[in-house]
Amino acid sequence: MPADAPDDWLARAREVVRDATLGPRATHRGLVEEIGDGVARISGLLDVRLDEVLRFENGQVGFARVLDPDLIGAVMLDGATDVEAGDAVFGSGEVVQVPVGEGLLGRIVDPMGRPLDGGAPIEAGAHLPIERPAPGIIERDLVTEPVQTGIAVVDTLFALGRGQRELIVGDTATGRTTLAVDTLIAQRDSDIICIYVAIGQKTSSVRRAITALRTHADFARCIVLVASPADAPGLQWIAPYAGMTMAEYFRDRGQHALIVFDDLSKHAATHREIALLTEQSPGREAYPGDVFHIHARLLERAAKLSQARGGGSLTALPIAETDAGNLSAYIPTNLISITDGQIVLDSTLFHQGQKPAVDVGLSVSRVGGKTQAPLLREAAGSLRLDYAQFLELEVFTRFGGMPEGRVRTQLRRGERIREVLRQPQHRPLRLADEAALMIALRGGLMDGLAPEGVAAFRAALPGTLDHGASGALRMIAETGTLDTATRSALIAEMERLARSLAQAAE
Template identity: 35%
Template structure:
């Protein structure tokens, strides 16, 4: 229920006015506060109450201003004073944030002090205009063979990472972070409404991989206030934008937007916003599309901001409201599913429904041609495997197609702690494709020996030659 006026209202108002708090709280319900006499208030401005707590303005009109409390256990009461302390919610990002774990207000969550100095960046800023953007055509390596070959991600791309619960989405993000930490890239990882156990597991994984000190972690767990969790992805985006506009490449991980949509639905219902499809408010699509639009490549400095947005699909249903919305506002999707995982393929990427709509332009002509051959062989493998399930006697050609497909999927299997450069990926795949008897190729041997090949100053035109020499070094394999 809305908290009623107290008997000490007049005394509180008197104290508030003497301290400069000229506006008054007229009602409080959970995290929703209505404030009277807050003139010149605009959405996204910051309000401070006489007890020191903060809120962000959600809606303002002549009668009253609606604000959202940013504290989980707020002590704000009816009659308290309020005043504007900032016209716009901005964050101050600098290199000192690297390696830190913060909440959406940039308060430290790792037990260390924090310096909030830096260039102010609006949390709800606008995406770069068309004239500010350059064509995205440079590949963002992930170190994951299947993804870099079949669904390459481009620097500046928005790509959805969709799949069942516990299908490996967060593990894949950590692999991308591990690979990109070797580059001069700023990583911003946003955890939205996560359980503390899951947060600790991810932080430990990033720490062991040596990624944590090169990453800014923005955390809003399930016990934080709904408005604070709602703000988390926008704060993470603003932090990344600060580096991006300063000329540094950035990668932002939103884990995950399905949880964000659900908490925004709950928040909207408490704000009396009329529900739409599946109970989500009418501006649900805009909330996420405006966030994801803040990615791309800037023409003036050549820097890029890449976004990997996670979405959860219980039971693998891609036709639901949130999955279809996320797919429609991104430049491709990498789909994880449990059926692929149960076949022993990790990362559990569903090759049939995953796609990168702009990834092909980032691959060299030679790598794109190899990727095309791999896709064709995988298609033949699926067809031959379907026939084999019926116990049909297979031709020699079909038998070899199954053997090659099995070896390709074995090559695609990759533990989270391992990553391969684009050169290493190309040579391993080319060596397997060049082999006359793929069933005799030892994938574990291939992955081991590639680490000993010096590729630093090797030109791309020599990759095929190296691949042929590599496969010949295995005496069990016959080559043409």
């Protein structure tokens, strides 16, 4: 051992003692009075604030959810198996925060930002509270830029804009998650960053969504946040707020983000569970009185910011579940009143093979055609009315009788519209493809094809445009319009495709 080792050790020890801060230190300490079902009752923490992080003596973490004069109602964020009555609890002075930043892109995390994909720890750019105020009116701008979903029935009839909040609602197993995931997949060709938040979903459903995103989307620009049914209720409760904070990081830097909440019906059920366990007064359907407020303050954070704030946008697609198509139920009604429109999925259409099973009569986008490309808005002008008339005529013709010529023509055209709006999953269409389909429908180019031929036309159209109408593709991508000569060339190319398919069918 070197001769000077003892002196070095002693010098270092003296430095530590000299720099140590001596004196009294105050800690906020309480005791667990009772624990069960993921909720702890705590006494002694008089200065705790709402949503403050609480740390238990065995390492578990929770947050203060109910501030009664005598007892604090704390919701656990970790398993409560090692927490017992009499354990010490310490206030942290901080509210619940999550990591944000570029390091989350391409990762699968839990609501606290901890990795679930087996990768390295998250390199956070910062930590921000999960509860943040929504942008004020002056800080917002008009919603005028489109979010291309790649789904023909949505982009043509219920156009979405950057900064919009559009509800996806329907019965279970009607394709709600598929519609949302396909919208995320379509952003692989855009500058929009995607966040998928799974709240209480089955592991198999989440795995399918992640597989679809890894296979078809640009996963390096996606964040997947998962709160499984086996997680503590507190983790499921904070999941949508944590996801919104992660998305706001990009919006506030002038970028564009799209977030999917799958789904808020389960989040409302978790909120009801926590409220009943903490003895809050139940209201309609046993939900507490603030169930509207928790979703309103969440979805109000989605916005298109003004140029003074950087011009970024955050678009939200919340998902809600109905029972037997009952849109007047409590939670769907609340969400419909909060959002800027809804896409309603119908179980009858789904079982008939019409996928996406969008009910065009009940669905609406309150932004409307303001965000659509001019060409698509023009081409799809009367599509919704034509399709609605076809559905009504189809019902009457089921009673028998041979329709006369004009009605027969409407029925034939309506069948082609229905086939065009039917679309395989995970195959988003480009704006040019959708515009070309609408032009073909309006010009009657597919009237000579059988319904199954329309599907073949739609499948072959992208390749045909790439090889024979590249000029039209460029013009639509750059300006959203077509001049007369380019439109004529596009129509001629589609006429050749329709003739070749009709000849092949003969």
